[in-house]
Amino acid sequence: MPKLAANLSMLFTNFYFLDRFEAAANCGFKGVEYLFPYNRDAGEIAELLEKHNLKQVLFNLPAGDWRGGDRGIACDPNRINEFREGVDVAIDYAKALDCQQCNALAGLLPKGVSEEQAHETLVANLKYAADRMQSEGVMLLAEAINTTSMPGFFLNNSAQGFKLVDEVNSRNFAFQYDCFHMQIMEGNLAATIESNLKKIRHIQIADTPGRHEPGTGEIDYKFLLNHLDSIGYDGWVGCEYIPEGYTEDGLGWIEECGITL
Numbered sequence: 568m569p570k571l572a573a574n575l576s577m578l579f580t581n582f583y584f585l586d587r588f589e590a591a592a593n594c595g596f597k598g599v600e601y602l603f604p605y606n607r608d609a610g611e612i613a614e615l616l617e618k619h620n621l622k623q624v625l626f627n628l629p630a631g632d633w634r635g636g637d638r639g640i641a642c643d644p645n646r647i648n649e650f651r652e653g654v655d656v657a658i659d660y661a662k663a664l665d666c667q668q669c670n671a672l673a674g675l676l677p678k679g680v681s682e683e684q685a686h687e688t689l690v691a692n693l694k695y696a697a698d699r700m701q702s703e704g705v706m707l708l709a710e711a712i713n714t715t716s717m718p719g720f721f722l723n724n725s726a727q728g729f730k731l732v733d734e735v736n737s738r739n740f741a742f743q744y745d746c747f748h749m750q751i752m753e754g755n756l757a758a759t760i761e762s763n764l765k766k767i768r769h770i771q772i773a774d775t776p777g778r779h780e781p782g783t784g785e786i787d788y789k790f791l792l793n794h795l796d797s798i799g800y801d802g803w804v805g806c807e808y809i810p811e812g813y814t815e816d817g818l819g820w821i822e823e824c825g826i827t828l
Contacts, residue, residue, distance in 0.1 A: 600624045602626065697739040773807055
């Protein structure tokens, strides 16, 4: 069955961030992911991962000023140097945390920048990052985000994502498929994943429309997660949802889907 990773940016938020590692392990999770580690000491996080026998599955490359409204900078032609510096920072953290994949957020379409120019910048930045990270044993990913939750996000559907994989043309670059975002944008999750499985390296889940636990909305996750198993998906599945209550009180969906942590 699929391997589930707890997204510590969204789950166990009743705990201080560094205490969420223990909370996830106590609930049976073997892997964790989150948005960013950069305001924490990498050594301290590494100690928590080892102490609680957890695998660091994923985090994002530096994405600009998140609190100031940035949602990634990979498509911004005015911030190429900043993006490349961020690649080096991400590599340092990935090596310290033994994390084998990082996600690059394309970002919002910058004002005054054409879609063509943003696309060219995104492809060039991803090519650079994929090559740079390959030499360090870290896989590069990119994800699409729906335009309702994040209006203006440049990469917003799976067709764009799969085309990017072809354009970047690197063994070290793949698409991160987020079921929540893609259900909103296009649906047809199972068939899309199956027909593009070779281009997908990581999957994230949340139910729609509320982005809560699987089973609280319209997606048949019991079917979908079993489908991932049947088609041979062997990557991690990140639980990137907003719990309706305390995380630990809402994990019954895992057993209902036939998964044992």
